[in-house]
Amino acid sequence: MNGALADLRIIAGYALRETVRRKVLVVVGVLTVAFLALYTFGCVQAFDEVRKFSGPAEGVQIEEEVLTGATLLGLAMFVTLFLGTVLAVFVTLNAVRGDAEKGLLQPLVVRPVGRSTLLLARFAAASALCVAYVAVVYAAEIGLTAAASGGYVPDNPVRGGISLAFAVVVVVAIALLGTTLLSSTANGIAIFMVFGAGLASGLIGQIGEALDSASLDQISSIASWALPFEAIYQDGLHALTADVRGATGAIVQLGPFGGAQDAGPLLYPYVLAYLAVVALLADRIFRRADL
Amino acid sequence: MTDALVASGLRKSYKSAVALAGVDLRVGAGELVGLLGPNGAGKSTLTKIAVGLVRPTAGHVEVLGQPCGSLAARAQTGYLAELFRFPGWASADEVLILHQRLARSDGGEAERRRLLELVELSAATDRRVEAMSKGMQQRLGIAQALIGDPRIVLLDEPTSALDPAGRRTVRELLEGLRGRGVSVLLNSHLLSEVELVCDRVVIVDHGRTIAEGTPAELTVPGGVEIETEDGPRRYPQAGREDIPDLIATLVAEGERIYGARVVSGSLEDAYLDLVGAQEQG
Numbered sequence: 001m002n003g004a005l006a007d008l009r010i011i012a013g014y015a016l017r018e019t020v021r022r023k024v025l026v027v028v029g030v031l032t033v034a035f036l037a038l039y040t041f042g043c044v045q046a047f048d049e050v051r052k053f054s055g056p057a058e059g060v061q062i063e064e065e066v067l068t069g070a071t072l073l074g075l076a077m078f079v080t081l082f083l084g085t086v087l088a089v090f091v092t093l094n095a096v097r098g099d100a101e102k103g104l105l106q107p108l109v110v111r112p113v114g115r116s117t118l119l120l121a122r123f124a125a126a127s128a129l130c131v132a133y134v135a136v137v138y139a140a141e142i143g144l145t146a147a148a149s150g151g152y153v154p155d156n157p158v159r160g161g162i163s164l165a166f167a168v169v170v171v172v173a174i175a176l177l178g179t180t181l182l183s184s185t186a187n188g189i190a191i192f193m194v195f196g197a198g199l200a201s202g203l204i205g206q207i208g209e210a211l212d213s214a215s216l217d218q219i220s221s222i223a224s225w226a227l228p229f230e231a232i233y234q235d236g237l238h239a240l241t242a243d244v245r246g247a248t249g250a251i252v253q254l255g256p257f258g259g260a261q262d263a264g265p266l267l268y269p270y271v272l273a274y275l276a277v278v279a280l281l282a283d284r285i286f287r288r289a290d291l
Numbered sequence: 292m293t294d295a296l297v298a299s300g301l302r303k304s305y306k307s308a309v310a311l312a313g314v315d316l317r318v319g320a321g322e323l324v325g326l327l328g329p330n331g332a333g334k335s336t337l338t339k340i341a342v343g344l345v346r347p348t349a350g351h352v353e354v355l356g357q358p359c360g361s362l363a364a365r366a367q368t369g370y371l372a373e374l375f376r377f378p379g380w381a382s383a384d385e386v387l388i389l390h391q392r393l394a395r396s397d398g399g400e401a402e403r404r405r406l407l408e409l410v411e412l413s414a415a416t417d418r419r420v421e422a423m424s425k426g427m428q429q430r431l432g433i434a435q436a437l438i439g440d441p442r443i444v445l446l447d448e449p450t451s452a453l454d455p456a457g458r459r460t461v462r463e464l465l466e467g468l469r470g471r472g473v474s475v476l477l478n479s480h481l482l483s484e485v486e487l488v489c490d491r492v493v494i495v496d497h498g499r500t501i502a503e504g505t506p507a508e509l510t511v512p513g514g515v516e517i518e519t520e521d522g523p524r525r526y527p528q529a530g531r532e533d534i535p536d537l538i539a540t541l542v543a544e545g546e547r548i549y550g551a552r553v554v555s556g557s558l559e560d561a562y563l564d565l566v567g568a569q570e571q572g
Contacts (some may be wrong), residue, residue, distance in 0.1 A: 003395075018556045021380035103375040110342045111393035112366040242335060288346040290305075 007113045011121030012128075019129060021090050028087055028133070036140055043072055043148035069145050069152035070241045075238070076141040077160065081233055082195075084134040084168040089191045091129060092175040095122045098184035099291045112229065113289050123176055123279070130168040138164055154240040163236025167229040168273055171195065173275050174227075177282040180289065195221065198230035205234075228271050235267055293356045295443040295474030296341060297569050301350035303336050303498075310336040312498035313350070318443070321472040323465060325485035325506075328495040329566055334478045335373050337495070341476070342370045356441055364393070369441035371432045374449045379421030383412055383431050386420065387438060396439035403404045406434040409467075411460055425452040443474040446517065452482060462488050486510075486558040494565055502565050509518070509561045513554030520547045525554070 050064045099105040178187040201223030208216025224231035296318040301313040311333045318324045338472025339345040352359035377386045388402045390458040410430035429452040450458045488507045495527035
């Protein structure tokens with residue numbers, strides 16, 4: 001057991017060193033700083049405009065700061081999940097098939113390290129990196145929004161962060177499963193398409209809600225359970241404005257929060273079970289693969 | 292003493308393609324065995340099965356008394372793949388450190404220095420893999436295979452990217468391993484090299500063993516060559532004891548003789564005969 005843990009640490013360290021040396025983190029860091037700079041600029045502009053707003057019709061209570069802050073954060077959350085997905089895809093892209101095709105994997109696999117340990121280490125390294133990344137970016141977005149608005153903090157920022165972390169871990173797991181079957185390029189394309197399918201299911205749900213269509217709702221619901229990063233994301237999004245009521249709450253639902261909904265208490269146990277199934281499947285395929 | 296490697300009835304199929312059709316192979320303790328065969332004969336597949344990279348369709352392989360691919364077998368095995376790569380961003384020293392840790396070697400810096408010196412890469416300790424020539428990477432691969440003092444080493448085409456000097460270095464290295472009692476399975480197309488260093492040779496073709504023996508046993512005698520005024524004359528069936536009679540006959544026929552020698556056959560001739568016979572058969 002100690003040996004397996006030591007191997008896990010060695011391989012995870014190797015995977016993380018690879019992302020640093022291949023300058024993946026530098027590229028991601030530069031792009032993220034650029035995004036955050038633009039986000040800050042957008043926040044400052046938006047709150048300035050809102051402060052000039054004369055207000056709605058008499059009798060309608062709108063909290064402009066809440067409406068603007070929640071809308072901006074909702075959009076920022078989407079971008080964060082997208083960036084986290086890009087990072088997850090690029091750090092896991094060739095972990096198995098791709099590296100095996102290049103001949104990088106064989107010298108490691110013949111060492112007295114279990115294939116399951118190797119896969120788990122890659123999962124742990126990629127998850128740690130992606131979770132840390134989305135956590136930092138999300139925290140920065142909360143801080144920047146608060147600074148630009150003069151103090152706006154969403155209803156449940158911690159739950160929003162947790163949902164982003166879980167969503168990106170699900171993407172890492174799917175990408176690792178993909179890499180046991182597909183070569184680098186095919187896997188990258190497949191994961192982005194899966195991610196797109198998840199987002200599309202969210203949009204379908206939003207349309208279904210607006211049109212009051214049970215069929216569209218059902219399609220969206222099935223897709224969300226099949227690709228639970230979307231359901232987690234929607235749940236986190238919902239947490240940001242869970243306590244917003246009245247006219248402000250109604251208007252918030254017209255923005256990026258249209259599909260946001262509380263997924264209920266079963267979501268996270270389901271996600272853990274989903275991760276376990278994906279991990280077992282990936283492990284079984286990898287252990288039986290000829291390299 | 293336990294054999295280093297025993298394969299029996301080994302079969303491997305990839306859908307309809309048969310890579311191995313029932314190979315038996317034995318590498319004794321401290322023995323240096325050469326594995327020969329044309330492209331696609333199944334040599335690399337056999338080696339990959341032995342180190343646990345490929346699952347056999349049928350048959351059985353034991354490495355040092357352990358099932359092939361088991362952690363216990365892998366802990367005592369060194370392997371150099373035919374097609375391999377190390378991460379371009381890592382230095383030679385970093386590659387060896389990683390493999391030391393995975394092989395649970397406590398050799399530390401002294402082992403790394405010794406291995407890099409052995410493959411003549413001492414000057415490239417800190418050089419990144421991406422800045423190395425193919426030959427240097429192959430030398431590094433050999434050093435990596437020897438980490439942790441394995442009891443058996445499987446080398447798949449270890450000299451394919453090396454120049455003549457590099458090949459000689461590997462030859463000396465293999466002799467050194469044999470001297471230390473390490474078993475080696477050498478998969479190579481360079482027959483002269485195999486003939487020079489191997490205790491025993493196994494020739495496989497179409498997934499089957501077609502010949503096995505010491506290089507001397509497999510080598511076909513080359514006959515006698517007598518140098519006459521008209522040029523050399525070859526007598527393929529003759530041996531050393533036939534030389535006086537052959538010369539006497541030629542002299543009686545009025546030929547002038549300038550020299551005579553027994554032509555020693557090469558493993559290459561034997562190999563080509565065996566593989567050629569398989570093709571025709």
